[in-house]
Amino acid sequence: MSDQPKISVITPSYNQGRFLEKTIRSVLDQGYPNLEYIVIDGGSTDDSVEVIKRYADRLSFWVSEKDRGQSHAINKGMARATGDILAWLNSDDYYEPGALQTVAEAAAANPQAGVFVGHGRKVDPDGKEVYYKAPRELTFDGLCQWMEGGNFMQPSCFFRKSVWDEAGPLDEDVHIALDVDLWLKMVKISTFAKIDKLLSSAVFHPDAKTAAFRHRMVVDCSLVIMRAGGVEYARKYLNRMADRQAYLEAQVARITRNPLYRLLRPLLKRS
Numbered sequence: 001m002s003d004q005p006k007i008s009v010i011t012p013s014y015n016q017g018r019f020l021e022k023t024i025r026s027v028l029d030q031g032y033p034n035l036e037y038i039v040i041d042g043g044s045t046d047d048s049v050e051v052i053k054r055y056a057d058r059l060s061f062w063v064s065e066k067d068r069g070q071s072h073a074i075n076k077g078m079a080r081a082t083g084d085i086l087a088w089l090n091s092d093d094y095y096e097p098g099a100l101q102t103v104a105e106a107a108a109a110n111p112q113a114g115v116f117v118g119h120g121r122k123v124d125p126d127g128k129e130v131y132y133k134a135p136r137e138l139t140f141d142g143l144c145q146w147m148e149g150g151n152f153m154q155p156s157c158f159f160r161k162s163v164w165d166e167a168g169p170l171d172e173d174v175h176i177a178l179d180v181d182l183w184l185k186m187v188k189i190s191t192f193a194k195i196d197k198l199l200s201s202a203v204f205h206p207d208a209k210t211a212a213f214r215h216r217m218v219v220d221c222s223l224v225i226m227r228a229g230g231v232e233y234a235r236k237y238l239n240r241m242a243d244r245q246a247y248l249e250a251q252v253a254r255i256t257r258n259p260l261y262r263l264l265r266p267l268l269k270r271s
Contacts, residue, residue, distance in 0.1 A: 120153020
C-alpha cells in the first residue's frame with residue numbers, strides 16, 4: 001500500500017438513492033489499495049441512508065445531516081480528506097473500472113502536474129452513451145472558453161491535496177458552476193495534465209443539476225469566468241447568445257406578421 005498514493009474520494013449526496021449504490025460500488029470495486037472514501041449525505045429522506053449503511057464498514061467516514069448544499073457537502077468531505085490525491089464523485093455518477101489506478105500512474109508519471117483530467121461521458125439511466133468528452137486545452141485561456149467546448153467532465157478530474165489546500169475550498173455561494181470556479185483558480189497555480197482514458201460516466205436525467213438548470217449554468221459560468229479575469233471570453237459568448245436571441249425574435253415577428261398565421265391563430269389556440 002505504501003508505494004501507491006492515497007486517493008480520497010468524496011461523494012456528496014441528497015435524495016439520490018436510486019443512483020447512489022452504483023456510485024458507491026464504482027469506487028469500492030476499483031480494488032485500489034490505498035483508498036479513502038467519504039460519503040456526505042445532506043439528510044436524505046429517501047432510501048439513501050439505507051444504501052450507505054450497507055457499505056458503512058468499507059467507508060472511511062460517512063454522515064447524514066442537513067447541510068447548505070452541494071458545495072458545503074464537498075467542503076465538509078475535503079476537510080476530512082487525508083489523501084495525496086483528491087476528487088469528488090457526485091451520487092449520480094460513477095467511475096469506470098481501473099480509473100483510480102490510472103490516475104495514480106498519471107500522477108507518478110507527471111510529478112510537475114497538480115491536476116489530472118481524463119475522458120468522461122454522459123449516459124442515460126439505462127447506461128446508453130449520449131455524450132463523450134475528451135479534455136481540450138487545459139490552460140486558463142482554454143478553461144475560459146468552457147461554454148464553447150473548453151469544458152471537461154468534472155468526475156474525471158483529480159487533483160493533488162496541495163493544490164486544493166491553496167485553491168480551495170469551493171465557493172458556497174456558487175451553486176451550479178462551482179467546479180468551473182475551482183478549476184479557474186487551480187489553473188493559475190498548477191499545471192493540468194491530460195489522461196487519455198475514459199475515467200467516469202455521469203448519468204444524465206431530468207433531475208440532474210446540469211439538466212435542470214442548464215440555462216442558469218450560462219449565468220453562473222459567465223460570472224465565475226469574469227471574476228477570474230476572463231471578461232473578454234464571457235462577453236464574446238454572451239454577445240453571440242444575444243445575437244441568437246435577436247435572430248429568433250426577428251423570425252417570430254416575421255411569422256406573426258404573415259396573414260396566414262393570423263388566419264390560423266384562432267385554430268392554434270384551440271388546439
